[in-house]
Amino acid sequence: MTLTEILKQVQEGTLSLEDAQRILKQDGYKEMDYAKLDTGRKARTGFAEVVYCSNKADEHLLNIYERLYQEEGQVLGTRASEKQYLLVRERLPQVQYDPVSRILKIEKPDKLHEGRVAVCTAGTADISVAEEAAQTAEFFGTYVDRIYDVGVSGMHRLFSKMDMIQKANCVVAVAGMEGALASVMGGLVCRPVIAVPTSVGYGANFHGLSALLTMINSCANGIAVVNIDNGYGAGYLATQMNRLALGKDR
Incomplete structure (x- = not known):
């Protein structure tokens, strides 16, 4: 209580x-x-x-x-x-x-979901981590838009969803391989970006280390990075940001 x-x-x-x-x-x-x-x-x-x-x-x-x-x-x-x-x-x-x-x-029945957070993935293989973030945020009362498979290998897919993404109070960018999605998001949106590196990728991905280093070293502003595959941490942080945007502390 x-x-x-x-x-x-x-x-x-x-x-x-x-x-x-x-x-x-x-x-x-x-x-x-x-x-x-x-x-x-x-x-x-x-x-x-x-x-x-x-x-x-x-x-x-x-x-x-x-x-x-x-x-x-x-x-x-x-x-x-x-x-x-x-x-x-x-x-x-x-x-x-x-x-x-x-x-x-x-979950408690009839839970109210407020505000808006956009959870985006570079590829379909990143969805497991993205769903951990999205469902964590939803559990704590956040409304979530899911925008999946909008990575840099097909930028037109991302651009077609920008109107929805711009409405969010913060954006969660989930990506493996080289992790470029977070930098792209940081250069396109006026909201904080939470970058989530995943262990998805081939050998030189080093189980997510390459994506982690790319995100940490991004030249785009307004990006915070959580640990590799840490969807829960991203969903928690996104909810805190969403609550701040709504003027609530819980």
């Missing part, structure tokens, strides 16, 4: 002052021995804790995921396998899984 929600419930008389004090005096995390769930994160940052599913033991994942769902009424998991999805579904049948982005989520 956020600080705003606590104060609102006290104002409405649905939460007593004693209970509000008890909640506010909590350490801000739940002890689970193998994990310390950061239940105070949403009140501090505007974003609840997200579960990174990869490499977690089955029991740990199940208990962490269920506990966060109990705390927030929704939960986002990243880098989940289909096996983990089937495992969680046995306990939480409402959970949804997307094998492309590997997002594992339970």
